[in-house]
Amino acid sequence: MKQREIPDRAGVQLASTAALAFAPTFTPTFTPTRTSGCTLACALASALASALVWVLLCVLADALGLGPLPAAAAQAASAAPVRIGLSGPFTGGSAAMGESLRNGVRLAVAEINATGGIRGRSIELVERDDKADNETGARIAQELVAMNVVATIGIVNTGVGLASIAHYQQAKIPLMVAVSTGPGLTRTYAPPAAPANYIFRVSPTLDIEAAMIAADLRRRRLQRVALLADLTPYGDSGVAAFSEAAKAGGLELLAVQRFRIGDTDMGAALRRSQLAGAQAVVAWGIGPELAAIARGLQAARWKVPLYGGWTLSMRSFIDAAGPAGEGALMPQTFIQEAGAAAKNSFLLAYARTFRSAHIPSPMSAAQSYDGMHLLALAMRQARTLDGDNLRRALEDLQVRHQGAVTSYDKPFSVRDHEAITANMMLIGRVTEGRVDYAYREDQQRSALLRFKQR
Numbered sequence: 001m002k003q004r005e006i007p008d009r010a011g012v013q014l015a016s017t018a019a020l021a022f023a024p025t026f027t028p029t030f031t032p033t034r035t036s037g038c039t040l041a042c043a044l045a046s047a048l049a050s051a052l053v054w055v056l057l058c059v060l061a062d063a064l065g066l067g068p069l070p071a072a073a074a075q076a077a078s079a080a081p082v083r084i085g086l087s088g089p090f091t092g093g094s095a096a097m098g099e100s101l102r103n104g105v106r107l108a109v110a111e112i113n114a115t116g117g118i119r120g121r122s123i124e125l126v127e128r129d130d131k132a133d134n135e136t137g138a139r140i141a142q143e144l145v146a147m148n149v150v151a152t153i154g155i156v157n158t159g160v161g162l163a164s165i166a167h168y169q170q171a172k173i174p175l176m177v178a179v180s181t182g183p184g185l186t187r188t189y190a191p192p193a194a195p196a197n198y199i200f201r202v203s204p205t206l207d208i209e210a211a212m213i214a215a216d217l218r219r220r221r222l223q224r225v226a227l228l229a230d231l232t233p234y235g236d237s238g239v240a241a242f243s244e245a246a247k248a249g250g251l252e253l254l255a256v257q258r259f260r261i262g263d264t265d266m267g268a269a270l271r272r273s274q275l276a277g278a279q280a281v282v283a284w285g286i287g288p289e290l291a292a293i294a295r296g297l298q299a300a301r302w303k304v305p306l307y308g309g310w311t312l313s314m315r316s317f318i319d320a321a322g323p324a325g326e327g328a329l330m331p332q333t334f335i336q337e338a339g340a341a342a343k344n345s346f347l348l349a350y351a352r353t354f355r356s357a358h359i360p361s362p363m364s365a366a367q368s369y370d371g372m373h374l375l376a377l378a379m380r381q382a383r384t385l386d387g388d389n390l391r392r393a394l395e396d397l398q399v400r401h402q403g404a405v406t407s408y409d410k411p412f413s414v415r416d417h418e419a420i421t422a423n424m425m426l427i428g429r430v431t432e433g434r435v436d437y438a439y440r441e442d443q444q445r446s447a448l449l450r451f452k453q454r
Helices: 010-021 040-064 069-080 095-114 133-144 159-170 206-219 233-248 267-275 288-300 315-325 341-354 362-382 387-395 441-444
Strands: 080-089 121-130 151-155 176-177 197-203 222-232 253-261 281-284 306-310 331-334 425-433 433-439
Touching: 069 306, 080 095, 080 133, 080 362, 095 121, 095 151, 095 341, 095 362, 121 133, 133 159, 151 362, 159 176, 159 197, 176 362, 206 233, 206 306, 222 233, 233 253, 233 281, 233 362, 253 267, 267 288, 281 425, 288 306, 288 315, 306 387, 315 425, 341 362, 362 387, 433 441
Parallel strands: 080 121, 080 151, 151 176, 176 197, 222 253, 222 281, 281 306, 306 331
Antiparallel strands: 331 425, 425 433
């Protein structure tokens, strides 16, 4: 199927499509609770819901002056849906990422369904809250597999992902990792470990982040570094990746200290780092604990740069840290600021749809939005929607997609299931309570197309 054109002007055309497909109080078809089989009542309710959605879309189209909806969209509203799993932490400490992930996927699904769905079939999301808990995540993976979803998108926490991937791999159901950066997720089943790999990713890997931080430290001539990381699989991966990047970059890693989820006093760890002579602090964790580190630096009046993984860009860090978070530096794929046309379209559609100018985790929203569109392209390309054909389509996408984050031209191959490469990323900086570009040159090139490094 021919790829939808992306307008060159500031995203007006695409934003109008998103507004048409997803009114502020309307969400695409999704299944928030466990189902127990299709009865006549269920079928009638589903048909009625589809008809109601279609009527609402027609009314909205008329109000916007966009004319009748295309026949393909009408067909999508009535045909049997394509079920896609959505797994993320919608409650708990990681909820900012989970909420943004879900909104990005819902927005993409609304756009896809409004333009005919998948060969006339609408996409239905089967949403599950993994609560950032490994065991819960594994149970959800088993449940979605048992429900015969065509694919799943999501995964915020590395531990949840590691507990889940075996179920999708064994069932040959593609999983699109949209947020987690843990390297092991896509590498565990990469050939020759397995004949075929069903785990794909549209978020950066943690080792790319670590290399970027090390490079920026060298750029600023900061050689002696202290590393603080949480006691989770994400923190484990951060310690391993940054230790390797520091060694490769000739940095001196003075101290590696760990903290638990929920810790609020980082004073002792910071004092040890200061006494060791660190010129910068690198922190790997989630928002609340990272905010405790920032406040600890401020309380100690220790004015050294604070670096960290991309999670330093989350509202949960910025809001909790307050003025102490000013100047924090982190790798980013996406800055919530005007840029290329497709990015502007996404930001406008998100703000209109969810009635908010602020995205709790912009990277999570943008990456999940792009990941869902890539899944749709593969489903349209595949001869059938079985796992093997969908995997092969993802590994050889025939159309280029201009997403909110970057331009996806052959983002995956048989041996490479990582869509994001280092040239697509930049360093962000917390400035006046928001994430901005740390360097002017990155802002200047933000409107340019960025393609995957080969």
